[in-house]
Amino acid sequence: MLLSALVGNAALPDDRSTYSRDELAAILRHSPLPPPPADPTNRFADSPRAAALGRVLFSEKNLSANGAISCASCHQASHGFADGRALAKGLAVGSRHTPTILGAAYNHWYFWDGRTDSQWSQALQPFENPLEIGSDRTFIVRSVARNDELRKAYQALFGAFPSVDDRARFPAHARPGSHAWGAMRAEDRDTIDRAYSNLGKAIEAYERTLPAGPAPFDRYVAALRAGDAAGESAISPAAKRGVKLFAGAANCELCHSGPTFSDGQFHNIGLPLLPGEKADPGRARGIALVRADRFNGIGPFSDDPAGAAKDRLEFLPSPATQVGAFKTPSLRNVAAIAPYMHDGRFATLGGVLDFYAKGKAASRGRLVGVRETTVDLVPHLSSRQKADLIAFLRTLTRGN
Amino acid sequence: MHRARSALLLVALILFASVPAVAQMGDMKMPMDKPASTALTRQAYTTNRAFLVKIVSIPNPIPYEKYFKLGLEVYDGGDPSKKISDAQVKVAAGMRHGMSSGFMHGMQSTPKVDVQNGVVTVSGMYFHMQGPWTLATTVTSGGKEGVAYLQLPCCAQ
Ligand SMILES: [Cu+2]
Numbered sequence: 001m002l003l004s005a006l007v008g009n010a011a012l013p014d015d016r017s018t019y020s021r022d023e024l025a026a027i028l029r030h031s032p033l034p035p036p037p038a039d040p041t042n043r044f045a046d047s048p049r050a051a052a053l054g055r056v057l058f059s060e061k062n063l064s065a066n067g068a069i070s071c072a073s074c075h076q077a078s079h080g081f082a083d084g085r086a087l088a089k090g091l092a093v094g095s096r097h098t099p100t101i102l103g104a105a106y107n108h109w110y111f112w113d114g115r116t117d118s119q120w121s122q123a124l125q126p127f128e129n130p131l132e133i134g135s136d137r138t139f140i141v142r143s144v145a146r147n148d149e150l151r152k153a154y155q156a157l158f159g160a161f162p163s164v165d166d167r168a169r170f171p172a173h174a175r176p177g178s179h180a181w182g183a184m185r186a187e188d189r190d191t192i193d194r195a196y197s198n199l200g201k202a203i204e205a206y207e208r209t210l211p212a213g214p215a216p217f218d219r220y221v222a223a224l225r226a227g228d229a230a231g232e233s234a235i236s237p238a239a240k241r242g243v244k245l246f247a248g249a250a251n252c253e254l255c256h257s258g259p260t261f262s263d264g265q266f267h268n269i270g271l272p273l274l275p276g277e278k279a280d281p282g283r284a285r286g287i288a289l290v291r292a293d294r295f296n297g298i299g300p301f302s303d304d305p306a307g308a309a310k311d312r313l314e315f316l317p318s319p320a321t322q323v324g325a326f327k328t329p330s331l332r333n334v335a336a337i338a339p340y341m342h343d344g345r346f347a348t349l350g351g352v353l354d355f356y357a358k359g360k361a362a363s364r365g366r367l368v369g370v371r372e373t374t375v376d377l378v379p380h381l382s383s384r385q386k387a388d389l390i391a392f393l394r395t396l397t398r399g400n
Numbered sequence: 401m402h403r404a405r406s407a408l409l410l411v412a413l414i415l416f417a418s419v420p421a422v423a424q425m426g427d428m429k430m431p432m433d434k435p436a437s438t439a440l441t442r443q444a445y446t447t448n449r450a451f452l453v454k455i456v457s458i459p460n461p462i463p464y465e466k467y468f469k470l471g472l473e474v475y476d477g478g479d480p481s482k483k484i485s486d487a488q489v490k491v492a493a494g495m496r497h498g499m500s501s502g503f504m505h506g507m508q509s510t511p512k513v514d515v516q517n518g519v520v521t522v523s524g525m526y527f528h529m530q531g532p533w534t535l536a537t538t539v540t541s542g543g544k545e546g547v548a549y550l551q552l553p554c555c556a557q
Pocket residue numbers: 254374495497505529531
């Protein structure tokens with residue numbers, strides 16, 4: 001009976017028989033890509049009107065210090081909502097690589113180091129980052145107040161726009177850390193923070209409308225599920241060998257799991273410091289920052305302070321275990337968003353695969369923190385295996 | 401197939417009946433359990449046999465990438481009918497990935513331990529990887545300390 005079951009399986013006209021049970025289970029978990037999970041900390045996360053306002057804010061250069069930079073300067077549609085650069089460049093060059101925002105809505109932690117716990121609180125930081133947009137929240141809120149179109153859009157969602165015209169109370173420029181901010185009354189600072197957080201919520205609503213899939217890989221998995229042998233030609237034989245490796249022997253699956261190809265967690269994969277590169281503590285610092293963030297999910301601006309965000313913040317791991325750990329990036333659209341890693345060190349997917357294929361030898365040099373030995377479960381990969389994995393990764397790009 | 405399974409069951413029953421002392425051992429898998437690599441350990445002695453740690457509540461199956469709680473009780477290793485209500489318990493969970501001791505990696509959370517009426521509640525457990533996890537439970541009571549290892553399979557698909 002067992003024998004006949006096996007024979008029956010081998011006789012299937014489609015690819016299912018080429019995968020082990022565990023490989024097949026993992027492959028099926030990768031697709032389809034469901035809609036992003038709800039974000040209860042933002043009541044407007046799925047409001048089309050909020051998205052329309054967010055879309056304008058996302059590419060509004062007049063909110064920047066020099067009138068020339070917006071979110072869209074670094075998250076460019078033509079570059080898969082990244083920028084094609086190794087290190088981000090706004091007002092100046094930063095120390096981290098720009099990730100895509102496609103699929104960001106599936107995360108629970110934002111930035112490479114997880115220093116915010118929502119997409120709306122994430123959006124507030126680039127505005128004030130001196131290397132990026134270099135502006136300040138008081139200027140931004142006042143700019144929106146003075147723009148009829150934006151102010152009306154805001155009011156239709158969040159209610160009356162606070163009056164921020166009184167220059168004695170609301171200086172032209174003020175942000176935490178500045179003298180002017182310290183001189184403001186606490187309730188005036190709250191007024192600014194409230195409006196500022198709402199702008200972030202509108203931006204999140206816009207970003208959530210940007211689809212990360214489906215990709216040819218999803219068509220392939222749909223065909224696998226249906227036993228539709230003809231449909232399985234959605235991806236090439238090389239890509240199929242890559243799928244099998246990824247979900248099986250190469251163990252990529254351990255961290256790049258599920259529909260986004262990310263566990264949403266943080267790992268130190270042992271990237272040695274490049275010549276001249278400063279040690280980046282990664283999540284070890286991100287944990288302290290997200291705890292201290294006034295805009296976090298349990299803070300006064302969250303729409304669900306007692307919800308899931310509470311558990312996430314309460315049970316954060318000890319920072320000491322997270323030195324040099326960075327967020328596992330989603331691999332959806334990965335072929336469209338070179339270069340790679342938190343510091344953009346690899347120009348191509350080939351560079352990434354060479355790193356993994358070399359094992360421990362690739363981590364010689366100065367490491368920040370301790371390399372997670374899980375990476376040792378990635379075996380040596382031959383040139384052909386690397387090429388197969390890349391062929392597979394290319395099938396994760398949306399709509400081609 | 402059917403006949404093979406009932407034969408297995410019979411063997412299992414015989415084994416179970418003939419070695420009751422062994423069946424008490426925490427590390428032992430009952431023969432009708434799933435393969436050892438993925439089975440849940442319901443109870444285990446600390447390696448020095450000072451204590452027996454039992455899981456009294458756990459979600460079945462364990463949810464993937466979600467916080468969950470489990471309940472533990474501690475018994476005297478020398479007299480497993482004697483419950484110890486004042487034990488101090490510390491936990492750490494991780495994955496071995498074939499290593500015989502230690503963890504290849506831990507959890508991405510810090511669980512909290514709360515003892516009430518002799519039931520140890522561990523909250524903030526979180527599994528981010530499919531496969532068998534190991535819960536190391538360090539028990540301290542009456543001047544003795546011991547570590548029990550319980551295997552927890554991950555996860556609901
Ligand atoms: Cu693991």
